Amino acid sequence: MTPQAGLFHKLKVVKHVDFGIYLDGGDVEILMPKRFVPAGVQDGDEIEVFIYHDNEGRLIATNQKPYGTVGQVTLLQARDKNNQGAFLDWGLMKDIFLPLSQQKSAVRVGGKYLVYIYLDEMTGRVAATEHISRFLDNDTLSVKEGDEVDMVIWRETDIGYSVIINNKHEGLLHYNEVFKELNPGDRERGYVKSILEDNKITVSLGKKGYKRIETEVEKIMRLLDENNGYLPYHDKSDPEEIYEFFGMSKKAFKMATGALYKQRKISFTKTGIKQEGD
Numbered sequence: 001m002t003p004q005a006g007l008f009h010k011l012k013v014v015k016h017v018d019f020g021i022y023l024d025g026g027d028v029e030i031l032m033p034k035r036f037v038p039a040g041v042q043d044g045d046e047i048e049v050f051i052y053h054d055n056e057g058r059l060i061a062t063n064q065k066p067y068g069t070v071g072q073v074t075l076l077q078a079r080d081k082n083n084q085g086a087f088l089d090w091g092l093m094k095d096i097f098l099p100l101s102q103q104k105s106a107v108r109v110g111g112k113y114l115v116y117i118y119l120d121e122m123t124g125r126v127a128a129t130e131h132i133s134r135f136l137d138n139d140t141l142s143v144k145e146g147d148e149v150d151m152v153i154w155r156e157t158d159i160g161y162s163v164i165i166n167n168k169h170e171g172l173l174h175y176n177e178v179f180k181e182l183n184p185g186d187r188e189r190g191y192v193k194s195i196l197e198d199n200k201i202t203v204s205l206g207k208k209g210y211k212r213i214e215t216e217v218e219k220i221m222r223l224l225d226e227n228n229g230y231l232p233y234h235d236k237s238d239p240e241e242i243y244e245f246f247g248m249s250k251k252a253f254k255m256a257t258g259a260l261y262k263q264r265k266i267s268f269t270k271t272g273i274k275q276e277g278d
Contacts, residue, residue: 013041
């Protein structure tokens with residue numbers, strides 16, 4: 001059986017040629033160009049390779065690692081575009097194609113876009129799409145409450161971040177669970193906090209039962225301790241000043257101080273923030 005493009009496979013070396021090696025692909029022999037051949041590999045050895053199509057539609061093997069494989073969501077940068085679509089930097093010699101029909105935003109060269117990598121049924125080639133929702137399924141869940149999961153930050157909502165869980169499901173990370181700056185495409189490790197009757201999933205960062213290190217919050221409290229309980233910074237302060245003093249973005253600063261205010265550990269004054277007593 002021919003190995004599916006867009007995935008890693010362990011294949012046996014069939015023979016060496018001047019321009020590389022051929023691997024046993026079942027129905028076909030797959031070329032691994034000479035520049036990718038590991039040193040010392042012998043006929044009969046099994047090696048792990050990534051399979052993709054070259055510009056002429058032939059299967060090619062490489063030891064390069066792409067930024068994402070079929071079935072994964074990842075953030076990729078546009079390198080070129082034409083009337084048919086855009087070409088995204090995939091981490092390989094060959095870019096991945098984002099067809100015009102699969103675009104939701106006005107793609108510009110140099111911009112970064114969150115895409116799902118899939119195998120096009122018509123062409124059999126690997127492609128990218130911004131229409132991520134159609135590949136997600138919350139009707140049948142593969143996770144349960146308490147499970148540790150991989151998450152990709154998808155988009156911001158009024159109450160938190162919509163996240164993609166294990167490249168399969170959509171979930172929600174509430175703002176009060178976040179103590180650092182997050183952006184679309186960021187990868188985080190967390191756990192399923194709850195599953196509602198309609199299969200809506202809420203998640204938290206870190207491990208269940210383990211108090212995560214809230215870096216920004218702890219830093220603000222430490223700096224307050226070191227400055228007699230007062231700091232001359234607030235939500236109207238210049239972002240550059242906040243970053244220079246705290247080493248964090250203004251957004252992260254506002255989220256952290258908001259959390260501390262809710263915990264009644266600080267109060268806001270006209271000129272800054274003040275530490276409150278226990």
